[in-house]
Amino acid sequence: MLQGRFGDTSGRPYMSGRVIVPRLNVAGNVSFIFDTGADFTLLMPADAATMNIDFNALKKTSSSFGIGGTAKAYVEPANVFFVNRDGDRLFGFNIQLYIQDPAANAMHIPSLLGRDIIDRLRVTYDKSAKKLLADVVSCDAEFGLT
Amino acid sequence: MVRDSTEWLGGSAQAVAESLVDFTKSAEFLSEESSLVQEYDQKWIGVCAGEVRAVEDNLDALLSSLDSQGIPRSNVVVRFVEREQRALFL
Numbered sequence: 727m728l729q730g731r732f733g734d735t736s737g738r739p740y741m742s743g744r745v746i747v748p749r750l751n752v753a754g755n756v757s758f759i760f761d762t763g764a765d766f767t768l769l770m771p772a773d774a775a776t777m778n779i780d781f782n783a784l785k786k787t788s789s790s791f792g793i794g795g796t797a798k799a800y801v802e803p804a805n806v807f808f809v810n811r812d813g814d815r816l817f818g819f820n821i822q823l824y825i826q827d828p829a830a831n832a833m834h835i836p837s838l839l840g841r842d843i844i845d846r847l848r849v850t851y852d853k854s855a856k857k858l859l860a861d862v863v864s865c866d867a868e869f870g871l872t
Numbered sequence: 873m874v875r876d877s878t879e880w881l882g883g884s885a886q887a888v889a890e891s892l893v894d895f896t897k898s899a900e901f902l903s904e905e906s907s908l909v910q911e912y913d914q915k916w917i918g919v920c921a922g923e924v925r926a927v928e929d930n931l932d933a934l935l936s937s938l939d940s941q942g943i944p945r946s947n948v949v950v951r952f953v954e955r956e957q958r959a960l961f962l
Contacts, residue, residue: 731896731899731900731903732903733903734903734904734905734906735906735909735957736957736960738960740899740903742892742895742896742899743892744888744891744892744946746880746881746882748882751882753882753946754945754946755891755892755895755946755947755949757895757899757949759960772931772950772952773950775931775932775935776935776945776948776950777945777946778945792961805880805881807881807888807892808892809888809889809892809893809896813889813890813893814889816881816885816888816889816892818880818881833931833952834952834954835960836951867880869881869885869889871885871886871889872886
């Protein structure tokens with residue numbers, strides 16, 4: 727079972743995962759907002775900068791559409807991993823990762839975990855008990871740890 | 873389903889799991905330590921292993937500070953701290 731958390735000040739739901747972009751040979755841990763309203767998982771500029779993503783190396787462009795309007799984004803195959811609550815199992819998801827263009831006014835916004843991954847989980851969302859839990863219904867890779 | 877970890881992770885699954893567990897603890901520290909909001913309002917901070925390791929006015933300076941300390945970025949939770957939370961509609 728995966729475990730998320732709620733921000734103390736904001737009350738926002740978060741879940742941490744490891745993002746790996748094989749073509750760019752970069753990886754990093756990311757604290758995602760757990761966003762059932764996001765169609766896809768979206769890496770925001772601050773996390774992209776922290777991961778040292780070279781935007782000149784990104785080719786496939788797309789756009790993201792939110793309440794602030796439309797913004798340029800890139801799409802890159804990526805693997806996202808989560809560790810279970812007991813720390814003895816890793817679950818991997820192979821996705822098309824959206825990466826927000828740094829020109830967008832989104833530097834302060836956390837990255838979003840979208841339904842490309844959430845749809846593959848069975849989620850308990852209980853803010854009053856401070857519980858955000860998820861069973862993995864399906865994944866693309868799984869590693870048992872000793 | 874179990875896959876070859878090197879193909880997917882570029883290394884050891886154990887190391888990735890340990891890194892994620894440490895990162896999650898830092899993220900929880902950031903979520904639960906409300907004094908950080910008072911102390912670092914309008915600053916970028918980097919939290920690693922339950923400690924604030926860098927504080928700067930902008931993200932580039934923060935990342936440079938982490939790099940100069942030899943702290944792996946992937947282990948650091950980076951956030952812009954706001955005392956007055958703006959409503960977020962995504």
